[in-house]
Amino acid sequence: MSAENSKVGLPISPDDIYKAAKRIGPYVHRTPVLTSARLNEIFGAELFFKCENFQHIGAFKARGAHNAVFALNDADASKGVVAHSSGNHAAALCLAAVNRGISAKIVMPHNSARVKIDAVKRLGGEINFCEPSISAREAGVEDIMARTGAALVHPYNDAHVIAGQGTTALEFLEECPDLDALLAPIGGGGLLSGCAIIAKALKENIFVCGVEPLHANDAFRSWKSGTMQTNTNAETIADGLRGQLGDMALDIFLEKIDHVIEVSEEDIVQAMRLVWSELKIVIEPSSAVPVASLLKQRACISGDKIGIVVSGGNVDLDALPW
Template structure:
């Protein structure tokens, strides 16, 4: 486990020429509604619109020149597909993205727009893994997992690192929990910068695999994922789960109506666009006001990629 506190500081230096040190915003309305002092780290303003850019850049920068020439491959239909495409383009590296043939055209277009080459496959995990392996074999490309990869995890943690550099004495940091890369990276950042800052994961009740994993002590999966937070349907991985299990303060589940209400509050009051996955954090804060009363809370607004034609309000 890469728990050397120096590691994430070096990661931050490495990626900073290629990512934004995103702004931090506050809202008097949300402070007074929640009873806490909240600092929003705006990864929706990150390049390609999500924190995933950080991990993708870091993972590519850790490859040798020879590996970079042969390219990188991942399977994702979400933000990591776009992140890897843009990060690879910024670094002059070929990027191959395995996507289910059922993926929306808007997501395919986004990947193409950032210069990624799409390989379509049937929409099952086995098919995706098979297609990705084939690219590794055919092209010699390096497979980069969206969340279960140390360099990706360290990259994702730099968002919290920047937040802790601005507000050193945060009591809590809230992040969404999907594949576990962001929350594990955030934990590494707190261990490096402020070990007394607790990390809490926000998860939809409709895809509460991480919550159940903490209880059972094993990586659980979802049998159904009927959540609007489409970035949070994936399961934890073998690398990030132990970090989460050993260091997280809690995983708190929220309902779909709570996610949508929190998202609307951010849009209407903060005038910024965040995706449903990002809003799970504020939903947790508003759901458990007593826990967070009078505390200093960092919230990672993970991304802002939404289809404006399909809004829940």
């Protein structure tokens, strides 16, 4: 990993993302890009959906986790890896650990979605449940690190993880070089920050835009003010976006992204239903967040060819919001 970005001193360079693509290539899917004439008609735009719901473990998180795990040296790797995660990163880290032949320990909030808990168990991860707060998660991880020497793979505030997530946009722009805009959801910010670095390197004038729930709008407020803001609670259906924005992501956002849009819970549900109905794919609520921005805030987005990162498809079919 290079020490700095050639232009602005960021901790991740486009070259790190190319290296990540090479490192994780054998372990991740090159996911398809889907389109829908009907959705284009509804939204008055040409939409392209990069389907990370079809990725291993059902989410883009497989990319960052594999990059971090395969970047470890053998001595560090032998002690295993540890992370806290509301779910998709947990499953991703377990899969990467299985692929490298090492152990994974996961600190998870006890209210995580059942499908996400089951996925971790199936992949051989050792789960340590905690309260659903950042401080409880971090304390759980520190305890495991102290006891076992396991390497922390943070879900988003980690240069290798961010570089891995950035491979999503690298593939997307390789397949769709004409995109005018790139939209991704913001939770901890790893996906959008990795994507922004490579997208702006490949296409200087592409409009890179993050979207987040109004009810968990730490990223919007942080990006707007230039200083880190926190959520007091984060009551959104988009369970993957409840976490706190990372320091590394904020630094990258301030250099690389053009806009952040906040969306309502109602619009998230409507967008999720539209994607299920028209694109015929199963997406989790977090993935509906960028689509929701097109419902009432289309005018905020520059350009007619809009690329949307569909972040994941791990949803509880017994608890659909309609």
